[in-house]
Amino acid sequence: MKVALIHATTTALKPIEEAFRKVAPEIELLHFMDTYLLSMLEKSGSLTPEIARRFSKLVTLAAEAKPDCIQLTCSAFNPLTAILQPLYGVKMFRSDEAMLDEALLFERIGLISTVKETPAALIDYLQEKQPDCTIESVVDPGIIHLLFEGKQSEHDERVREMIEAMDGKVDVIVLSQYSMAHVAEQVQTTSPLLIAPEATALRCFQYILQK
Structure with a gap:
């Protein structure tokens, strides 16, 4: 069992790793991170096409690893799941x-x-x-x-x-x-x-x- 985790900040790593160890330690966690995404969002104030394209690169990398599902961990990027989900065959969950x-x-x-x-x-x-x-x-x-x-x-x-x-x-x-x-x-x-x-x-x- 594998779950691909998509992060925009390092602060999400410890909480989600601890949660999986407690709930399902047998699941292998695959981490995909781009901390520049949060800087882009703070500068633009909204999810721009540039952010969506950059975020989609992470999703593509995660999907290519063939996980059982993809899990976001940064809530500000949650609206992108509805946009990107039709492009991938693997289930993508919002962070929250x-x-x-x-x-x-x-x-x-x-x-x-x-x-x-x-x-x-x-x-x-x-x-x-x-x-x-x-x-x-x-x-x-x-x-x-x-x-x-x-x-x-x-x-x-x-x-x-x-x-x-x-x-x-x-x-x-x-x-x-x-x-x-x-x-x-x-x-x-x-x-x-x-x-x-x-x-x-x-x-x-x-x-x-x-x-």
Whole structure:
């Protein structure tokens, strides 16, 4: 069993590897990464044709490795799955769909993000699946770069502040990126707190078993 993982940041590596080791250690993980994609997205503010073409190169490399499925790990690029899926014979999963499907069991959903372009990608998915859901979004743009600079304590503190500000105002809180998953262990909330890595690994494993 093989899963190809497509990354735009190094911060996704540890959370998703740990999740697969816990859920399905027998799955071989193949990593395909292009960190320049996030820089392109931050400069453009949207998913441009240039970004789509560059991203598709990663998908092509991943597909050529003949995995059982392809899994994205960066939520800001999720809309590209619908565009690129018809071009490949291997199933491609969004980074967050398993987590968001769980969030849709609740009426009022809170999104916490550290990349400015991320919320729109998640909100589109949620509203397409359930138009009546209520969504509150809080974003602290760019603080993901604190992780790149080795300032994890400062990053985690600012994420905790967003969580604490939203807690109790929604029915469920979603940590929108893999890079924030570890912060869930640092807080206690009255609202359920969802993270993506383990839900993602479980969905990939279940998909492979059903093939």
